[in-house]
Amino acid sequence: MKVLALDFDGVISDSAPECFWVAVRTLERVRPGSLDASRLERWGAMSGLEARAAIQADPLFTGFLEIMPLGNRAEDFGVALLALEAGETIEEQSDYDRWFAEQDPDFTEAFHRYFYDERARLRDVSEEDWGQLMSPYDELVELLRRRRGACEVVIATAKDRDAVTRLLDRFAVTDVLAPDRIYDKEWGRDKQAHIRAVQSDFDVPFEEITFIDDKANHLASVAVLGARCVLAAWGYNAEREHEQARGRGFAVSGLDELEAVLFE
Template identity: 45%
Template sequence: MGGARATVPGLRLLALDFDGVISDSAPEAFVVAMRTWCALHPASRLCQPAEPLLDEARVPSSADVAGCSLYAPFLEMMPLGNRAEDYAVELHALEAGAVIPGQTAYDAFKADIDAGSLRAFHKRFYRVRAALSERDAAAWQRLMGAYPGVPELLRRRSGECVLAIATSKDRRSVRKLLAAYGIDDLFPETSVLDKEAGVSKRAHLERLGSAHGVVPAQMTFVDDKVNHLDDVAALGVVCALAGWGYNGPREAALARQRGHAVLTLAKVERQLFGG
């Protein structure tokens, strides 16, 4: 891959997080989280507004998700968590009507929740997800659409640098979704690092660099979480926040403060490749 040519001088490898950068998986995560929550807490006041999403005989549509009053507050809190158990934390906060203005308040709220109940949620979440995906694979995939224009942009620029994915999702789901978006061929096996490669994005980027013989300064990493960018920036990799992902003005300001670029869907191609 040594002959890759970049429009922006120096860019030889573009590593992308998957959820919140290429794939808008929030509707699916919300459905799985609500089903898990209501299975564990059937008397919760959250189960009534989520009712249209809970029928296990069908896979809800994105419109069903958008119509649920809990979805907007759920999305708003998403930047504060990292793992499936964090959806339980969010739902505990919604149930309690707790005000969570930022990370410190979130971490304090989470510390007060019984760790065993979070583990139980986490475990059940993956069982519920498997059942949902098996019910109707095509409908399940439709809950995780690509962000508009992103697959086309990657296709157009695929000859200019190595494209790679650094994700905590599992490889199998990533591959299926890339195929559904029509861009599976752009990512060879050595360019997709999933949760098997560890949870640290820094470790992912180090491995990508050595696998492709690219030094950190020639790599750009795009993620929708500021803490992941901070982690990777320490290597000397150029880091950028996907402003269309699971973040808001609070995170965009923080990213700028830390010296990361903030990308927008309308300008991302020029921001990454110039011209």
């Protein structure tokens, strides 16, 4: 392996509490009264760290984490929240797709439009508190430090460069995850374009690139290039996704076994 390409959310950064808060804010803006919005006030009165803990203890967050792997875009967070509020049983992709199809397209369009605006507003309230909602996966960072120099490390993300750069700085991990190695959302939604650019920039065969993502469909689009693909079992997925990934021939790794999966 010459290059290790890492997804950001759900691989480097545990961002789910932040995502959940932004999703609840967006839902309250697009369809007020859908949820008990008093939680927004409670979280808003807390420090970022306190809010993160409160969100992790929210039963709605647990359900949100279970549905999250079935969606891909910002509006999926809103559709997931509506399913939880309605008490819908969402176990399989087909359950989710059916529920999504029942939603008003004006709702999903508005949710998508306002989600990023709500994220910016939340960050603008206090960048410090906002940053505390996210944290790096420490075991991954430690592994990268132990193996520094063993390969090039890049980030392939659907987030924007500015946000990722700020978070890397906040996480104090720029010694192993350099901001100039970010392939961001400008490369497209599909990770294939990111990995093509990596291949070209580093001038290595695809077979020498290992790509880690917590979404199996992102792995699938990269695997056709010939890169090695690993599903991050520590990210936003569950046994359902692990089985699907193995069925498609991808390695599935937890943080405790990652070093062996990558280097042995």
